Amino acid sequence: MTGPTDASAVPDIVAHRRPSAEIAGDFVDAHPPLSPDAAIVEANRCYFCFDAPCTAACPTGIDVPGFIRGIATGNLAGAAIKILEENIFGGSCARVCPTEILCERACVRMKEEERPVAIGALQRRATDWLMARNRHPFVAAPASGRRIAVVGAGPAGLACAHRLARAGHRVEVFEARGKPGGLNEYGIAAYKLPDDFARREIDFLLGIGNISITTGRTLGVDFSLARLRRDYDAVFLGLGQGGVNALGIEETPLFGLEDAVSFIARLRQAPDKAEIPIGRRVVVIGGGNTAIDAATQARLLGAEDVTIVYRRGPAQMSATRDEQAWAQTHGVTIRHFATPVRVIGEEGAVRGVVFARTRLDEQGRVVLAGGEFTLGADQVFKAVGQRFILPEHEDFPVVRDGRIVVDAARRTSLAGVYAGGDCVAGVDLTVRAVQDGKIAAMAIDAVLAGEKEHAHG
Template sequence: MEGNPTGIQGGRLSPADYEANFSDLHPRLDRHEALVAADRCYFCYDAPCMTACPTSIDIPLFIRQIATGNPLGAAKTIFDQNILGGMCARVCPTEELCEEVCVRNTAEERPVEIGRLQRYATDVAMDADKQFYERATPTGKKIAVIGAGPAGLAAAHRLAVKGHDVVIYDARQKPGGLNEYGIATYKAVDDFAQREVDYVTAIGGIEIRQGAALGRDLSLADLQSQYDAVFLGLGLAGVNALKIEGESMAGVEDAVEFIADLRQAKEKATISIGRRVVVLGGGMTAIDAAVQAKLLGAEEVTICYRRGKEHMNASEFEQDLATSKGVVIRHWLAPRAVLSENGVVKGIEVDYTKLVDGRLALTGETGFIACDHILKAIGQTFEASGLDTLAMEGGRIKVDAEGRTTREGIWAGGDCVAGGDDLTVSAVAQGRDAAESIHRALAAAQPVVAVA
């Protein structure tokens, strides 16, 4: 608004500009485009793309099904392994997974568009509300799932298919977890996250209870007394701190919350953005925040990362996307202090960095970047409230290969477990596999063996 001394405001663009800027990043292929794209697949017998997929989707099979005019069959092939295949087709870093190992991915050729073909098939099925699964005979068993994100939803669906009743508890007011609150708006338009939740839960036998948090409203002891098994798909709720002077100043905010607010906004014009924005971090959150800051009308957006381009967690595709939108990415810079004038952010002081014997070190040089808005995207942390009886490893829940925790009858998966890669598709795989383990344990009607 006029006269705002901080320079951070909403409504910088026209309604038409907002609509254009936040339109679908990769519009769905039409039938002809899908057939052409599918025709490029060699249907490799050893399928390196399938091996690279964390959920092990039979990629050559579903592409062949598309090529022969059977998108519903392709969708079932996908959903058999990944019931959240629609969202994964939108947000999965396919350029680093299945498409990276595609045999057509050479200097002369581009890979088969596996992600877009997956979206085509799953969208056809979801648009037709085609349900491929029926619940098995009710088992009389009841499972509590904590967290309505990708891991929790995948576990709940697989358990419901097996005939178990599932109650999902989630701390937020809407289900979906990361898919609803944590990804760039232009990657999943038209309220897709909620449409996918509705599609997944249409199997029946799944109840979702919102506004219930473990450690505040729920305890593991109470859950185990009421349910036959518990699955924890808690995700990452905490945000790392910069621990520098001026961090708490108005104009400095968490990129995670910025993205969530933008995802939930009915009108993009209500989201305030500075004229000159600095984003701190080198992962997907940093890229998503920076690109969307630019799309909201920021004049200058700079990503500052403390290491080199090759060390960034964000894929090369995402980095290129950011620069194509006018974002400047600067490397070897670490935040030193937020500088202000009359209580208003005026810039950030940075230290120049370098690697010394493989370790990050300061060079002794400092610099200054003028800005009025700073977004922190330096990683999320796991909040272990209510989990004091579980063993932890690296600050997250310790599990075995089946997702079993050190407490009998409790499984976990997704970003909350040790050794994860913080990918939606991996969370789906872990939720699915834990559900299979839970089903086997309940069917065996014998004590569950916990992690040693």
């Protein structure tokens, strides 16, 4: 938190609002897995479409009918391999991917006004079964003698590393934070990936061999891109979004005013979540998944009154309708068409936020509608987006509109340097970051294979 650090001056931000056991019980798996029998019943609802619109809707191109047929016939290993062949983070994506707007929305059963096949839950059934047996499904090719550097141990970087390691290349991953995992480790609500699943999935991924991860090493501080280009055969940048957007108004440092991403990260790393102080009245500003996760978890910690305020309407929120409903069923109020004007502070601490009412004009732009209202708050979380922070100002690929510019193969403007994930797409889905890493790895491998063939030609 910013501002004064004397929490005694802010009696309404306290730890242990609820007993530890109760809070722990509410942070268990948000969506329990299907039982073996339920999974078979659900799998048999699939029509196994030849053209498979669900596969076309998956950013990583998983053969959805193929893996579901494996579950239906009892071949769980085969089902899991089909998933992991395209998405090595299939386990976490089964838990956090917005299937309701991707594969499940494309399901033909939904088009027939039925509920779609529960593709995400079935994907979890298969991947969990394989991971529980600690059986890595792939074998690395013979050593190529090539070394690739990957900067960032999030889904994009590790997906790239795994695909390159399978091809026999040696991959060294550099991560700025204390743990690998990126968004999965630090940025997702604790109830979506509980029980240390993010770490266990990475341990499973590393079973391919050929990958080493060094944490606490930051590009532009501990090493340069120029050095990586000199020392390695290729470089992949999976840097994520390191900065947090401001509210666009004057922000005086106040106790209780905090970035939502910092709150989520702190909560995910807490052994006893009851130890995390939370206000009695909490306001979250924003309309994406980060806002939903921060608000819902604030309620679970014991906040009595939690309100999300968003400047547009429900249809414009980047959080899906399912996510919005999830927050509301946990007692979160969502107020639309309002933008912050001023954060109210007293004695160095947050006391509330003044909002101006908004509307959308004919072009869909946010304009003021006239009138203001005030929400009292002990704690305010900012969830208005993240941004890419340029780690180096020299010898770095072209950046446009806050994103690294890449082509279809995820090549940057610098020879031998590729990029993917949030630093390319903006804050986006884990599944798309995985696809970026996979595409870049295949492009790197193709170039290295071509060089080898040329050398032996």
